[in-house]
Amino acid sequence: MNDELLQVLRRAPRERADAARNRSRVLEAAGRLFAEGGVAALTVDAVAREAGVGKGTVFRRFGDKSGLVSALLDQRERELQEAVVFGAPPLGPGAPPRERARAFFDAYLTYLADHLDLVRLSETASPGARFRIGAYVFWHRHLVLLCADRPDPDHLAHVLLGMVAADLNAELLAQGMGWDRIRAGVASAVDTLVDPSYLP
Numbered sequence: 001m002n003d004e005l006l007q008v009l010r011r012a013p014r015e016r017a018d019a020a021r022n023r024s025r026v027l028e029a030a031g032r033l034f035a036e037g038g039v040a041a042l043t044v045d046a047v048a049r050e051a052g053v054g055k056g057t058v059f060r061r062f063g064d065k066s067g068l069v070s071a072l073l074d075q076r077e078r079e080l081q082e083a084v085v086f087g088a089p090p091l092g093p094g095a096p097p098r099e100r101a102r103a104f105f106d107a108y109l110t111y112l113a114d115h116l117d118l119v120r121l122s123e124t125a126s127p128g129a130r131f132r133i134g135a136y137v138f139w140h141r142h143l144v145l146l147c148a149d150r151p152d153p154d155h156l157a158h159v160l161l162g163m164v165a166a167d168l169n170a171e172l173l174a175q176g177m178g179w180d181r182i183r184a185g186v187a188s189a190v191d192t193l194v195d196p197s198y199l200p
Contacts, residue, residue, distance in 0.1 A: 005142055007086050023061055023071075025051040030072055039117045042069065049197060066125030069118050070133050076115065077135040080107055084142055097146040098195035101160070104142065105186050109163055113179050120166035130165065147194055163189060 029050035033041040044065060048055040062068040089095035090103040112119055123130035130136055143157035150156050162168070163186050172182055191198045 001085045004145065005138065012018055013100060019061070022051075022053055022057055026053060026058055026061065026068070027071055034072070039121050044068070051156070054144070059114055061191055064129075065163075066122050066129040066133075069125065070121040070135070073118055073122060074136070076111060077138075080111055081135070081138050089166075097149075098191060098198055100127060101143065101146050101194045102187055104139075104146075105160075105164065105181065108139070109179065109183055109186065112166060112169060114172060116166055116173075120170055123166050136161070138187070150194070159192060160190065 026047060030042060033046055033050055042065060043071040044055055044058050047068065048058045050121045051058075058068065062071055083091050084104060088091060091107055093100075095103070122133060126152070139161055139197075140157045143160050144153045147153035147156045169182060173179075
């Protein structure tokens with residue numbers, strides 16, 4: 001199981017030195033703009049100006065605003081991905097699937113709460129953006145492997161990830177639901193869907 005996730009984790013494109021420098025400049029500029037003005041400040045024009053590169057450089061490297069925000073979130077996502085592959089159980093290998101799934105969703109909801117605006121932007125900047133993000137591919141594969149004994153684990157993994165979509169959770173928070181209630185609901189759904197024989 002870990003070998004398959006490790007392959008997904010290591011699929012990082014190789015870059016020329018000048019491309020890596022430009023990427024770093026753009027991400028540093030985007031980070032400064034976000035810190036100063038939030039999501040509204042993250043326009044491709046503003047990031048290119050702040051980084052001292054052409055707008056085309058930003059588009060070629062990141063595709064669109066969603067790609068730019070995804071790259072900003074990449075380091076934080078990689079830390080969680082590495083904990084899933086190499087960390088201690090139950091988040092890492094060695095625990096039963098239901099416990100690993102619960103630990104993953106608990107950790108992911110912490111990440112989501114800390115970065116909700118950025119994650120929401122990365123997932124909704126263009127139609128279907130959420131499903132093209134490399135991290136989504138990793139999370140989906142992880143859940144497919146955890147749900148291998150369930151009917152149609154591929155579909156079930158998408159259903160489970162639907163519970164932590166940033167747009168959905170922003171709306172739930174706006175309705176006054178709160179992170180504690182969201183966490184409890186997700187945990188209950190994971191128990192039922194990943195291991196229907198589980199009895200609390």
